[in-house]
Amino acid sequence: xxxxxxxxxxxxxxxxxxxxxxxxxxxxxxxxxxxxxxxxxxxxxxxxxxxxxxxxxxxxxxxxxxxxxxxxxxxxxxxxxxxxxxxxxxxxxxxxxxxxxxxxxxxxxxxxxxxxxxxxxxxxxxxxxxxxxxxxxxxxxxxxxxxxxxxxxxxxxxxxxxxxxxxxxxxxxxxxxxxxxxxxxxxxxxxxxxxxxxxxxxxxxxxxxxxxxxxxxxxxxxxxxxxxxxxxxxxxxxxxxxxxxxxxxxxxxxxxxxxxxxxxxxxxxxxxxxxxxxxxxxxxxxxxxxxxxxxxxxxxxxxxxxxxxxxxxxxxxxxxxxxxxxxxxxxxxxxxxxxxxxxxxxxxxxxxxxxxxxxxxxxxxxxxxxxxxx
Numbered sequence: 001x002x003x004x005x006x007x008x009x010x011x012x013x014x015x016x017x018x019x020x021x022x023x024x025x026x027x028x029x030x031x032x033x034x035x036x037x038x039x040x041x042x043x044x045x046x047x048x049x050x051x052x053x054x055x056x057x058x059x060x061x062x063x064x065x066x067x068x069x070x071x072x073x074x075x076x077x078x079x080x081x082x083x084x085x086x087x088x089x090x091x092x093x094x095x096x097x098x099x100x101x102x103x104x105x106x107x108x109x110x111x112x113x114x115x116x117x118x119x120x121x122x123x124x125x126x127x128x129x130x131x132x133x134x135x136x137x138x139x140x141x142x143x144x145x146x147x148x149x150x151x152x153x154x155x156x157x158x159x160x161x162x163x164x165x166x167x168x169x170x171x172x173x174x175x176x177x178x179x180x181x182x183x184x185x186x187x188x189x190x191x192x193x194x195x196x197x198x199x200x201x202x203x204x205x206x207x208x209x210x211x212x213x214x215x216x217x218x219x220x221x222x223x224x225x226x227x228x229x230x231x232x233x234x235x236x237x238x239x240x241x242x243x244x245x246x247x248x249x250x251x252x253x254x255x256x257x258x259x260x261x262x263x264x265x266x267x268x269x270x271x272x273x274x275x276x277x278x279x280x281x282x283x284x285x286x287x288x289x290x291x292x293x294x295x296x297x298x299x300x301x302x303x304x305x306x307x308x309x310x311x312x313x314x315x316x317x318x319x320x321x322x323x324x325x326x327x328x329x330x331x332x333x334x335x336x337x338x339x340x341x342x343x344x345x346x347x348x349x350x351x352x353x354x355x356x357x358x359x360x361x362x363x364x365x366x367x368x369x370x371x372x373x374x
Contacts, residue, residue, distance in 0.1 A: 013038035022050060045070035052078035052088035053111065068096055073105035073139070080114040080146070086123070093126035100134040109144035120147030128156050137161040143168045143197060148175045151182040158182075158189040168197035170225035170257070180204035191216060197223035197255075200270065201230035208241040212248040219249045221278075227259035232266050242274040253278030253302065260285035267291055273298045279305035292319040300326040305333075312337040321346040334358035334370060348373075 017025055017039045029039040038044070045067045074096070078089035089108075096103065108127070114120070124147060131137065131153070140157065142149060149169050157167065167186070169178055176199040183202050187193065187210045194217060203224065211219050225231075246252060254277050258267060264286045271291060277299040282288050288310040295303060296319070306323065310316055317340050324330070324346035331353055335343075337360075344359045356370040 007034050010034065010038045010041065011043070014041050014043040018044045018047075040067050040070075042070040047073045049075045050077070050092065052076070052085040052092070053082070065095055068099045069102065071096070072102055074103065075107045075109070077109045077111060079112040080110050080118065080120065080123070081112055090122050090126045093123070093130055097126065097129035097133045100130055101136065103130070103134040103137055105139035105141075106130060106134075106137065107139075107141040107144075110146050114146045118147070120145065123147065124149075124153065128153060131156045131160045134161060136163055138163055138165040140164065140166070141168045143171050145171050146173065147171075148173045148177050150177040151179055154178055154182040154186055158186040162189055162191075164190040164193055166195035166221075167193065168195075168223065169202070170197035170199060170223050172227070174228065176201045176228040176230040178202040180207060183207050184210060187211065193217070194219055195221040195223075197225070199228055199231055200224050200226040201228065201234040203234075203237065205237055205241050208237060208245050212241075212245045214248070216248075218251065219245075220251055221253055221255070223255040223257075225257045225259070226266075226270060227257070227261055229261060232261050232263065236269040237272065239272040239274045242272050242276075246274055246276050252276050253304070255279040255281075255305075257281040257283075258291070259283050262286075264290070271295075271298075275299075276302045278302055279307075281305075281307040283307075283309040289315050289319045292316075292323055296323040296326045301329070303327045304329060304331045306330060307332075307334045307336075309336045312339065317343050324350045327351065329353060331355045332357065332370075335360075336368065338363055 013035060017028055020028065025039050025044065029036045048071050076089055076092065079085040123145070127142070131140070140161070149171060154169070157164065178199065180202060183198065183204070184206055187207060254275050256270065256275070256277055256279070258270065258281065260283060262270075262284065267284065267287075267290075271294050277295065280295055280299070280303060282291055284291070288308060292308070295306070308316075316337070320335065320339060320343045324343070328351055330347070330351040332355060333347055333351075335358060339359050339361065341361055344357075344361065347354060347357060347359065354373050356372050358368050358370045360368060
């Protein structure tokens with residue numbers, strides 16, 4: 001195609017191209033030399049989302065390969081049960097590992113179901129390779145990987161990514177294989193870490209004390225998933241250690257996700273009064289009312305998000321009303337069972353900062369969508 005004499009500046013073209021899907025970026029790069037230069041510049045590729053489900057096959061690898069040096073933040077989605085999608089994801093990560101000096105953020109998300117007995121070794125090997133080659137990596141989010149994460153990955157991240165600011169390892173898996181010692185080494189190596197997501201069994205009193213050290217950067221979020229058998233057997237973390245951590249980092253928020261594998265005794269060990277719980281997600285097979293009363297009494301000042309999955313009952317409604325009356329700072333509340341109108345009225349009356357809620361007064365088809373507060 002002949003070059004046009006009237007051409008938008010490359011900076012303007014790049015701003016347009018950055019909002020295009022990858023397939024359209026590739027098409028734009030083939031129009032002319034000016035468009036090709038704009039479509040492959042760093043402005044377009046700094047923050048990149050790649051879906052290996054629909055955008056890759058047969059077209060993207062050569063084009064994307066030329067732009068890997070410009071990617072600073074990559075969000076990668078794929079379906080592990082589809083071989084082409086999985087192959088594309090591992091190929092991209094492997095290629096990125098060879099040119100990851102400028103990578104700042106990596107988020108991986110699996111969609112659909114993974115094959116049975118799938119350890120994800122190919123995907124995890126590629127993540128290892130990226131962490132070895134990305135010394136400037138600051139954000140790593142593996143919450144949506146359904147594979148068992150282990151000590152080797154944590155240690156590789158600690159040794160290869162000293163500038164890390166956030167790390168999420170609190171994924172959905174049946175086995176928790178990240179030990180407390182690996183987390184301690186991570187905290188020692190990554191002094192600027194501000195956000196950490198873990199399974200409860202990976203956390204220890206020594207880790208809380210390390211986070212409370214006077215020379216650490218401000219720590220703002222600790223996300224704890226409590227779902228594996230290892231989490232149920234984890235020793236209690238003493239309230240005084242939480243209190244010391246809270247004094248050191250007054251802006252700290254803790255997210256607690258409690259799943260059916262936990263017994264009532266385990267839940268009582270986890271819910272320490274000094275934990276600054278900002279988000280509480282209850283999906284318990286046993287007592288839900290007790291944890292809600294505990295939250296209303298101890299977490300009234302810090303609680304911002306509540307999510308409850310339980311059977312409808314008058315006792316649950318009463319607990320929700322009590323919590324609404326005490327937790328005025330709530331921004332979100334989502335209850336996945338039918339509640340009586342008084343519950344909705346209590347949250348609307350007592351929680352002036354409420355932004356969205358899922359409080360259904362009658363049965364509706366799933367999925368239930370939250371209601372936004374005007």
